[in-house]
Amino acid sequence: MFYIASKFLSFIIMPIGILCLLLVYAIYTKNRTKSKKLVIVAFIFLYIFSNPILINELLLWWEIPPTSISTVKTYDVGIILTGGTTNDDKLPQENIFLGKSADRIAQTIELYKKRKINKILISGGEISVLGKTPKKEIEEITKYMIISGVLKENIFLEAHSQNTRENALNCSRILKKHFKNQSYLLITSGFHLRRANACFEKVGVKVDTFGANYLSHERNYYWYNMLPKEDYLAYSQLIFREIIGYCTYTAMGWI
Known part of the structure; x- marks a missing residue:
């Protein structure tokens, strides 16, 4: 039960879950102005969550550096x-x-x-x-x-x-x-x-x-790394899930 509940709750507050909620709300709201704003916000979130530079910085911050x-x-x-x-x-x-x-x-x-x-x-x-x-x-x-x-x-x-x-x-x-x-x-x-x-x-x-299994790479700021990539959307899911897991374990007194 804990496993099922944790997976469901973590999905809701992870990147794809947030995007889904925004788009569902945009579809079903009767206020068309609000709907357009929600779609724009969803695209902004999608760009942030799939941006190689931003997600790599998040990974570098969270991952324990490798050991020689x-x-x-x-x-x-x-x-x-x-x-x-x-x-x-x-x-x-x-x-x-x-x-x-x-x-x-x-x-x-x-x-x-x-x-x-x-x-x-x-x-x-x-x-x-x-x-x-x-x-x-x-x-x-x-x-x-x-x-x-x-x-x-x-x-x-x-x-x-x-x-x-x-x-x-x-x-x-x-x-x-x-x-x-x-x-x-x-x-x-x-x-x-x-x-x-x-x-x-x-x-x-x-x-x-x-x-x-490191997901991060050494910093490089080439212009094409500003373009969204599907791999980094997947990485954002992984790292958000891990951070949520760490917070959950802390709340449960497991760490």
């Missing part, structure tokens, strides 16, 4: 959080299809091969309200890591979490049981690091962080 891999010390356990790293709905079953957040997997494998992490804990479960998928993300990540050279005995699974709060709680139990008083490196998307790190700290697990 050469400066990373050695950790006993690397914790990778799932979520869009593989395309679990795509068949055939035997193929592994990577998703939009697959850089989390790539960075984890690189850290392992460079001996920056000794063990890997993959955390994430299925969300029941979304229905069954042909494949499970956590299993697809495991298969991909093994064919990429990670030893099976160095991979541990936590397959029951449905959100970041549960990632932290469930991982804390595994870490305290099997890797007590060891060092941990948390690996997730750059825009997700703030909330994830805060969740782990809240449950008493001290982690260092390593970012992946």
Whole structure:
């Protein structure tokens, strides 16, 4: 219920939700002057939410900056959080299809091969309200890591979490049981690091962080970056959702 309610409420106050509300109101209002103004406001919002320069600045402000891999010390356990790293709905079953957040997997494998992490804990479960998928993300990540050279005995699974709060709680139990008083490196998307790190700290697990799947880029102010782009509308959705999630977790006392 929390998952459904949070997704619905976050949609309403995110860019596309705001645009939809403005356009629906513009269509159904009987005041034509107000309707025209609402359409203009909707276009302004659309431009702002899809403007590469503006959205990139928002991303640079929110994302935890990347860490040079050469400066990373050695950790006993690397914790990778799932979520869009593989395309679990795509068949055939035997193929592994990577998703939009697959850089989390790539960075984890690189850290392992460079001996920056000794063990890997993959955390994430299925969300029941979304229905069954042909494949499970956590299993697809495991298969991909093994064919990429990670030893099976160095991979541990936590397959029951449905959100970041549960990632932290469930991982804390595994870490305290099997890797007590060891060092941990948390690996997730750059825009997700703030909330994830805060969740782990809240449950008493001290982690260092390593970012992946960065949406931002270094600043450049070429004229064509003033033109709206559909990719940045999607990025604005992601970053707004993450900020809303952070605020919600704060209100719930989870961080």
